Amino acid sequence: MELITVEDVTAAAERIADIAVRTPLLPCAWADPDRPLWLKPENLQPIGAFKIRGAANAIARIPASARPRGVVAYSSGNHAQAVAYVAKRFGLPAAIVVPENTPAVKIEATRGHGAEVVIVPITDREIVAERLVAERGATLIPPFDHRDVIAGQGTLGLEVAADLPSVDVVLVPVSGGGLASGVATAVKALAPSAQVIGVEPELAGDAAASLAAGRLVRWSPQDRERTSADGLRAEPSELTFAHLTKLLDGIVTVSEEEIREAIAVLAHRAHLVAEPSGAVTTAAYLHRSSELPKGATVAIVSGGNINPADLTAILTG
Amino acid sequence: MELITVEDVTAAAERIADIAVRTPLLPCAWADPDRPLWLKPENLQPIGAFKIRGAANAIARIPASARPRGVVAYSSGNHAQAVAYVAKRFGLPAAIVVPENTPAVKIEATRGHGAEVVIVPITDREIVAERLVAERGATLIPPFDHRDVIAGQGTLGLEVAADLPSVDVVLVPVSGGGLASGVATAVKALAPSAQVIGVEPELAGDAAASLAAGRLVRWSPQDRERTSADGLRAEPSELTFAHLTKLLDGIVTVSEEEIREAIAVLAHRAHLVAEPSGAVTTAAYLHRSSELPKGATVAIVSGGNINPADLTAILTG
Numbered sequence: 001m002e003l004i005t006v007e008d009v010t011a012a013a014e015r016i017a018d019i020a021v022r023t024p025l026l027p028c029a030w031a032d033p034d035r036p037l038w039l040k041p042e043n044l045q046p047i048g049a050f051k052i053r054g055a056a057n058a059i060a061r062i063p064a065s066a067r068p069r070g071v072v073a074y075s076s077g078n079h080a081q082a083v084a085y086v087a088k089r090f091g092l093p094a095a096i097v098v099p100e101n102t103p104a105v106k107i108e109a110t111r112g113h114g115a116e117v118v119i120v121p122i123t124d125r126e127i128v129a130e131r132l133v134a135e136r137g138a139t140l141i142p143p144f145d146h147r148d149v150i151a152g153q154g155t156l157g158l159e160v161a162a163d164l165p166s167v168d169v170v171l172v173p174v175s176g177g178g179l180a181s182g183v184a185t186a187v188k189a190l191a192p193s194a195q196v197i198g199v200e201p202e203l204a205g206d207a208a209a210s211l212a213a214g215r216l217v218r219w220s221p222q223d224r225e226r227t228s229a230d231g232l233r234a235e236p237s238e239l240t241f242a243h244l245t246k247l248l249d250g251i252v253t254v255s256e257e258e259i260r261e262a263i264a265v266l267a268h269r270a271h272l273v274a275e276p277s278g279a280v281t282t283a284a285y286l287h288r289s290s291e292l293p294k295g296a297t298v299a300i301v302s303g304g305n306i307n308p309a310d311l312t313a314i315l316t317g
Numbered sequence: 318m319e320l321i322t323v324e325d326v327t328a329a330a331e332r333i334a335d336i337a338v339r340t341p342l343l344p345c346a347w348a349d350p351d352r353p354l355w356l357k358p359e360n361l362q363p364i365g366a367f368k369i370r371g372a373a374n375a376i377a378r379i380p381a382s383a384r385p386r387g388v389v390a391y392s393s394g395n396h397a398q399a400v401a402y403v404a405k406r407f408g409l410p411a412a413i414v415v416p417e418n419t420p421a422v423k424i425e426a427t428r429g430h431g432a433e434v435v436i437v438p439i440t441d442r443e444i445v446a447e448r449l450v451a452e453r454g455a456t457l458i459p460p461f462d463h464r465d466v467i468a469g470q471g472t473l474g475l476e477v478a479a480d481l482p483s484v485d486v487v488l489v490p491v492s493g494g495g496l497a498s499g500v501a502t503a504v505k506a507l508a509p510s511a512q513v514i515g516v517e518p519e520l521a522g523d524a525a526a527s528l529a530a531g532r533l534v535r536w537s538p539q540d541r542e543r544t545s546a547d548g549l550r551a552e553p554s555e556l557t558f559a560h561l562t563k564l565l566d567g568i569v570t571v572s573e574e575e576i577r578e579a580i581a582v583l584a585h586r587a588h589l590v591a592e593p594s595g596a597v598t599t600a601a602y603l604h605r606s607s608e609l610p611k612g613a614t615v616a617i618v619s620g621g622n623i624n625p626a627d628l629t630a631i632l633t634g
Binding site for chain 1: 338339340341342343344345346347358360361363364365402429430584585587588589590591621622625628629632633
């Protein structure tokens with residue numbers, strides 16, 4: 001299977017420059033001096049997560065003739081916000097198909113970006129999205145199983161390599177694997193001595209199981225939904241798994257309690273509000289040091305869209 | 318009185334480039350479309366506040382011959398952390414004089430940066446600091462009443478003008494006035510059509526009273542200490558007041574309740590943990606629109622060092 005290249009990622013970086021924020025690396029004065037830590041705060045993107053990068057690259061690649069027919073995505077999470085926000089920035093109509101159990105606050109946020117929200121039974125999401133694509137001639141923007149989306153997420157890795165060429169370890173969350181695939185492509189090309197380590201919740205550790213087995217191991221949606229990290233419940237595709245197999249130097253898992261503790265550390269010491277999915281890399285840094293390479297470490301804080309009540313509950317302990 | 322120049326600020330920017338984080342402007346998708354809002358998140362600096370900029374510029378300007386004798390500062394707040402952190406980065410010894418009522422957590426943080434902490438009765442702070450300077454031949458780094466410190470804080474304004482040349486309104490917290498003086502110097506030089514508006518807590522509104530009176534109006538420390546915004550309890554000096562008089566286009570005040578609400582908005586919508594002093598500009602944006610110019614607005618989130626219990630209390634409402 002043909003993998004994306006660093007040239008795909010550098011081309012993506014030009015396309016998304018006006019849409020995504022160029023997030024800085026934040027040095028952490030409180031880190032272990034033997035393993036200096038920088039955070040890459042993607043929770044500060046306009047929609048609160050890195051997903052804006054892949055959506056921007058994929059939408060920028062839609063031919064002018066197809067743009068008036070718009071885009072479609074199915075997601076209840078950050079990818080939905082990203083597609084809605086980017087489509088509005090490009091002036092394209094967007095339809096987001098969400099399951100009927102989606103929290104009202106997320107539906108309002110998606111509508112707030114000007115998107116049409118289509119509410120369907122959860123099992124009908126893909127069918128309805130495909131029907132909209134067929135009826136309207138719209139372009140489907142998948143959350144990770146797409147070369148342009150992977151290349152867009154990889155722009156984050158370009159920035160890490162540019163800002164810290166001597167980086168030794170990059171910790172990246174793994175769900176569908178789009179972010180990890182893109183970031184590893186960029187980092188391995190531009191900072192080849194760096195090791196790229198995936199991080200998953202133990203309760204959705206299917207990618208770790210797959211990498212250990214050397215083939216895609218499927219966990220049931222019910223199993224994967226046990227984790228509080230609602231952005232990390234997807235599973236890799238054949239395309240992303242091919243990237244992860246070739247490019248990742250390792251993968252570690254973290255517990256739910258470690259994720260909660262990392263959210264509190266990020267709030268109190270780094271002044272960042274992270275969602276559970278965004279905190280897994282910090283959890284790994286804090287609690288999995290024996291499984292990680294030494295040296296200058298970057299932890300990707302992938303998103304910040306946590307339910308206010310959940311944040312308060314974690315901070316009150 | 319001779320004011321600092323934009324050339325002083327651009328020279329400072331080179332000196333601090335390796336110490337301070339180049340923070341991005343964060344566009345807020347949730348803002349009023351008629352007054353688009355960008356946040357300048359200085360709470361993400363290594364010590365959690367903009368103060369690192371002024372400290373870095375002042376310490377970088379110490380002649381090589383004087384460096385081994387170190388630096389002294391008296392502060393219980395972000396300036397102490399900044400001087401301690403920057404001195405460590407430059408390899409200089411630092412002594413920080415703090416009043417005996419300083420929370421243990423702040424003393425530990427200062428020691429964590431390698432500084433000597435000298436604990437004294439609050440009324441003795443300046444005397445002890447001056448004695449240390451005299452005894453050791455050390456250099457005193459004042460929190461705001463110093464041209465190099467003002468120029469260092471101004472680098473933040475350079476970044477605003479570079480990242481958003483079409484900015485219409487810059488909202489900046491005012492306490493001793495070092496940040497506002499430096500930022501206004503840079504913004505007025507590089508984005509001359511922008512208006513720079515100071516923001517103070519109502520309960521420490523001495524700079525607003527002084528600007529209205531056209532002369533420095535002194536409020537008692539007891540009055541100024543009523544605000545929760547502990548970083549905004551200082552009062553301008555003759556030097557900073559001269560800058561504010563010439564360069565500020567206005568100043569507004571916000572209530573304690575508005576500050577608390579802004580902290581919650583920043584956490585939930587912008588994924589940033591702000592301290593009360595860092596939230597006053599967002600409070601002004603949200604609650605003082607009738608007193609502010611229209612147009613593209615930048616709110617400086619000056620710091621994030623809030624007591625964890627205070628943050629939790631605000632988020633639980």
